[in-house]
Amino acid sequence: MIYLDSLASFPLLPEVYDAMCESLKEDYANPSASHLLGTSAQEKIENVRAQIADRLEAFPSEIIFTSGATESNNLILKAHVERALAQGNIPHLITSAIEHKCILAICKHLESKGCEVTYLAPNNKGVVSPESVRKAIRENTILVSLMHVNNELGTINPIREYGKICFENEVAFHTDAAQSFLKTALDVEDDFIDALSLSAHKIGGPKGIGVAYFRDLRNKDLQPVIHGAGQELGIRGGTLATPLIVGFGAAVENFEPRYEKAPFDLLKTNLLDLLKSHGIEYYVNGEGQTLDSCLSITLPNIDVDGLLRSTKDIYSLSQSSACSAGSIEPSHVLSALGFDRARAAKTLRISFSFYTQAEEISKLVKDISYFREG
Structure with a gap:
């Protein structure tokens, strides 16, 4: 996993x-x-x-x-x-x-x-x-x-x-x-x-x-x-x-000490670079001063719900906070940013740990690319 x-x-x-x-x-x-x-x-x-x-x-x-x-x-x-x-x-x-x-x-x-x-x-x-x-x-x-x-x-x-x-x-x-x-x-x-x-x-x-x-x-x-x-x-x-x-x-x-040494910024940069190289359109939400260990990203041309359902035994991923993940309503945070239901459904929250490897990010992007729409 x-x-x-x-x-x-x-x-x-x-x-x-x-x-x-x-x-x-x-x-x-x-x-x-x-x-x-x-x-x-x-x-x-x-x-x-x-x-x-x-x-x-x-x-x-x-x-x-x-x-x-x-x-x-x-x-x-x-x-x-x-x-x-x-x-x-x-x-x-x-x-x-x-x-x-x-x-x-x-x-x-x-x-x-x-x-x-x-x-x-x-x-x-x-x-x-x-x-x-x-x-x-x-x-x-x-x-x-x-x-x-x-x-x-x-x-x-x-x-x-x-x-x-x-x-x-x-x-x-x-x-x-x-x-x-x-x-x-x-x-x-x-x-x-x-x-x-x-x-x-x-x-x-x-x-x-x-x-x-x-x-x-x-x-x-x-x-x-x-x-x-x-x-x-x-x-x-x-x-x-x-x-x-x-x-x-x-x-x-x-x-x-481990958090300070972890290469979270490199993992995040690698993820965005790989999305770009695969021709996957994305928007980073909440840009500005953020933690390096996470990002909220909208993928307008990806079937995010299909991705999550099909890979639930491979990845631990969510579209919003765990406290909201079981709700049929869109995230209240994304709604407050002006996201409609469709845009919120295209959003992933990705957060790294000390054990996250570059190879795992590469696999994720490859799997994301399989769920292109249109």
């Missing part, structure tokens, strides 16, 4: 597998227990918490472990809005039309609770302009939530500019950084970030573990989304999954 869907989930790193196997054998005690095995597990958890905080230029006390970025997004948005509603206010939240589907679903839910939401439109390159953020801020705006790297286009949004605008207007700024962590520059201080979401499986870690970062968490009066026995400062109840957290730490330690 040729895996070209790393934005959906990056292949598990071998160091992560080894670390988790060892933890599964050794760290069976409850980390909240006061005996030696419990405190040993808790120490490993705190080491990873500090490790992640260090990469974000945050404090360990600002890091909350969750089940993934979807839970983190729920925790962050709901905590901010529900606090404002409890104070008798009508809060206003700003996001964009091309956010991860979970953000859009959360916003729709919050609207039903009385929150006002503004959905900003991107430009034709898939980027939300900072000026549109500035213009959308109102007197009752409490939070701006805009992703760092788009999960379909790979476009890198100017979060530092968003964050500075929010800081100047005394509005909290949240970014979903699941696709950007350890792949491009990210610093909660320099980027004026007040809250942030991460997911381990986007960097070769295990599924089921993520992070919610809250600036100065101990001084916030936030309502928990999951009530429990006081774990994670009472914000997120439940026994912590030590092996998953240990795996997250192993991913943080080993992912970035």
Whole structure:
């Protein structure tokens, strides 16, 4: 199987597998227990918490472990809005039309609770302009939530500019950084970030573990989304999954050096050159500042649906994000860029891993050429 869907989930790193196997054998005690095995597990958890905080230029006390970025997004948005509603206010939240589907679903839910939401439109390159953020801020705006790297286009949004605008207007700024962590520059201080979401499986870690970062968490009066026995400062109840957290730490330690050395730019250039040499017309979506490890590409003269159906046992490929892949509707991201249903159906999302070979790209282009129309 040729895996070209790393934005959906990056292949598990071998160091992560080894670390988790060892933890599964050794760290069976409850980390909240006061005996030696419990405190040993808790120490490993705190080491990873500090490790992640260090990469974000945050404090360990600002890091909350969750089940993934979807839970983190729920925790962050709901905590901010529900606090404002409890104070008798009508809060206003700003996001964009091309956010991860979970953000859009959360916003729709919050609207039903009385929150006002503004959905900003991107430009034709898939980027939300900072000026549109500035213009959308109102007197009752409490939070701006805009992703760092788009999960379909790979476009890198100017979060530092968003964050500075929010800081100047005394509005909290949240970014979903699941696709950007350890792949491009990210610093909660320099980027004026007040809250942030991460997911381990986007960097070769295990599924089921993520992070919610809250600036100065101990001084916030936030309502928990999951009530429990006081774990994670009472914000997120439940026994912590030590092996998953240990795996997250192993991913943080080993992912970035490999990502920096991987020849993603050469793979992308090779793919586009081969399409051109085969006479295959294409359009790259979201051109500009993007991750080298992925691209969204429209092939107007190719039966993309036929390609995906006929080669599903050969390639791991998708037309959009994994969260939208089962939908009969076109990608909401592509729709926001002005794509009609027909054009969206001609679009592929290709994302590379550390194991992607040039020969696999050559085979893909050759197979694409078999599905010409007309």
